[in-house]
Amino acid sequence: MFKLVLLDIDGTLIHSAGAGSEAFCKVLEFGFQKEPHALREKSFAGRTDSSLLSEVFEEYEIPDIEANRKKFWEIYPHFLHHYMPRFPGERLDGAEQFLQAFYRWNPRPVMGLLTGNIRLGAEIKLRHFGMWSYFEMGAFGNEHALRTELSSLAKSKAERLLGEELRGDQILVVGDTPSDIQAAKHIDARCLAVCSGEYSQTMLEDHSPDWTVQRLSEVYPTPLEFNGY
Numbered sequence: 001m002f003k004l005v006l007l008d009i010d011g012t013l014i015h016s017a018g019a020g021s022e023a024f025c026k027v028l029e030f031g032f033q034k035e036p037h038a039l040r041e042k043s044f045a046g047r048t049d050s051s052l053l054s055e056v057f058e059e060y061e062i063p064d065i066e067a068n069r070k071k072f073w074e075i076y077p078h079f080l081h082h083y084m085p086r087f088p089g090e091r092l093d094g095a096e097q098f099l100q101a102f103y104r105w106n107p108r109p110v111m112g113l114l115t116g117n118i119r120l121g122a123e124i125k126l127r128h129f130g131m132w133s134y135f136e137m138g139a140f141g142n143e144h145a146l147r148t149e150l151s152s153l154a155k156s157k158a159e160r161l162l163g164e165e166l167r168g169d170q171i172l173v174v175g176d177t178p179s180d181i182q183a184a185k186h187i188d189a190r191c192l193a194v195c196s197g198e199y200s201q202t203m204l205e206d207h208s209p210d211w212t213v214q215r216l217s218e219v220y221p222t223p224l225e226f227n228g229y
């Protein structure tokens with residue numbers, strides 16, 4: 001039975017409808033005096049904020065130094081907070097019921113985030129939809145540029161919280177991109193892929209997740225359903 005459940009945010013729990021990428025653009029515009037036209041076309045799916053920022057700094061010829069990163073991440077949350085209510089984002093179908101279901105498990109698994117968002121970005125997005133309080137820990141995009149490293153980090157944080165080592169089959173990772181599936185495999189965790197983001201079922205199944213669903217409303221996770229895990 002799962003002792004740790006790790007969820008991705010964008011495309012899995014919520015759609016922020018471009019509020020995050022608009023906030024990225026505004027930081028470039030107002031913090032760094034750049035015209036971020038090309039950035040509006042970039043896909044953020046499955047990416048970590050740290051790796052996106054390295055790429056953006058390179059594209060806009062901004063020195064990738066600590067002072068610029070610090071400046072970027074100080075301004076970004078203000079714009080994100082501003083844009084979240086102004087973009088037509090949504091809580092994804094069944095996401096909240098899916099989270100609530102684990103709160104009925106006895107013993108309840110640790111509920112964590114495994115996301116490319118910086119911690120404050122994750123908090124702003126999930127608070128906007130009333131879902132931040134479901135999570136007691138997480139690994140975030142400000143902690144590493146690689147999602148595979150974030151899954152190892154999330155596992156070790158949860159182990160500290162639980163006071164025991166976890167086997168891969170005691171961990172469930174839920175996400176909407178091939179990067180989420182790879183992050184799950186990196187720690188030998190089980191992976192539920194959900195097609196509510198930019199990737200189709202066929203594209204996700206190419207990466208061999210353990211289960212694939214169109215939306216989280218199709219699953220009501222019970223310990224019985226995951227018997228043997």
Ligand SMILES: [Mg+2]
Nearest residue numbers: 008010011176
């Ligand atoms: Mg995602």
